[in-house]
Amino acid sequence: MIINNVKTQFKLIHGEIDYKIVFVVLALFAIGVTNIFSASTRLNEDGEYFYLSFWYKQIQFIALSVFLVLLILMVPYNHLLRLRWWFYVGLMAMLAGLLVLKGFPAVTRGGATRWYSVGSFLFQPSECMKIAVVCALASHLGKLRGEKTLVSLVGPALIVGIPWVFIALEPDLGTSLVLFPVTLASLYIAEFKTKHVLWILGAIGAATPIAFFFILKPYQRDRIFGFLNPTIENNYQLIQSQIAVGSGQLTGKGFREGTQNILGFLPERHTDFIFSVLSEEWGFIGGSLTILLFLCLFFLFMKNLDGIRDMSGRVLVIGIVTLLFTQTIVNIGMTLGMMPITGLTLPFVSYGGSSLLSCSIGIGLALNVIVYRRPRERIFESV
Secondary structure: OHHHHHHHHHHHHHHHOOHHHHHHHHHHHHHHHHHHHHHOEEEOOOOOEEEOOHHHHHHHHHHHHHHHHHHHHOOOHHHHHHHHHHHHHHHHHHHHHHHHOOOOOEEEEOOEEEEEEEOOEEEOHHHHHHHHHHHHHHHHHHHOOOOOOOHHHHHHHHHHHHHHHHHHOOOOHHHHHHHHHHHHHHHHHOOOOHHHHHHHHHHHHHHHHHHHHHOOOHHHHHHHHHHHOOOOOOOHHHHHHHHHHHHOOOOOOOOOOOHHHHOOOOOOOOOOOHHHHHHHHHHHHHHHHHHHHHHHHHHHHHHHHOOOOOHHHHHHHHHHHHHHHHHHHHHHHHHHOOOOOOOOOOOOOOOOHHHHHHHHHHHHHHHHHHHOOOOHHHHHHOO
């Protein structure tokens, strides 16, 4: 009975799904698994290859992600948004727990406590918190009526500001910074006055020196200095990444032939610096095609935005697109030395269960808005 109901529901909505978006995401999944497989390759002392299990785990995460997206598409987004506060509060409790717990199940790596150990899987609440913030903003801004004033900014400020503090204290600089462009884009699409957005930008600019000297950890300040001066000794990651990207030249060295990757010079090559692996082995052409796929993804969502009349739906889509766009720009930029190293993953391509699941949930929600942008009765009538 349940299977038949699912089949019936999917038949009703399949004509509303933008399958070009689905194709682009699946292509990015394939690029990710291919390059994670290469980044999982190691050479032993005898010069023989052996493989770590990252690529296999990524396939499992992809399968789970596809299942979640299909599940999300079964229920209209306005019904899903009713669960926003359960999602938001539950993740806030998990973020608070990371600041309190000093050991298991919390996991600390590199001086940051960002994960919970769930069997062999490390769950990072801040990844899903980004989606929870987007959902909460979409619901709140969609209900605002009349002229937007400064008082109207209090709600969005609290929705974003509270989790931002907890995430920044982990510390997780990259994730906390992503919330700012998401907020600004959401306020803009919700028809706040331009001067309100500019005031927020001014406040962020004024608070930046305070955050730099009193909130950022020493290693985070070193990363910013490394961005400004890429030849200093403590900038090993960036230098190795630039060598990998540059040595790929036009067509790359070939699959599993990247020396920076295979010989282990490139750190975090299956997660933060997966684009460096891709560029070294597939060259400028491979890197450009990957960037083109991301641009197509963002263009397709923005193209569908004009047909969405519900304000909550519009904010939800623009929030997800801004989130993915910012992560993409920052991740690729940091591998090239155009952005400070922040630890943000490349959506759908980098290894990581929490990152992949959160990005996929975001895609599912944005697709959901496109599917149900018309009244439900009209969707059924068109079948």
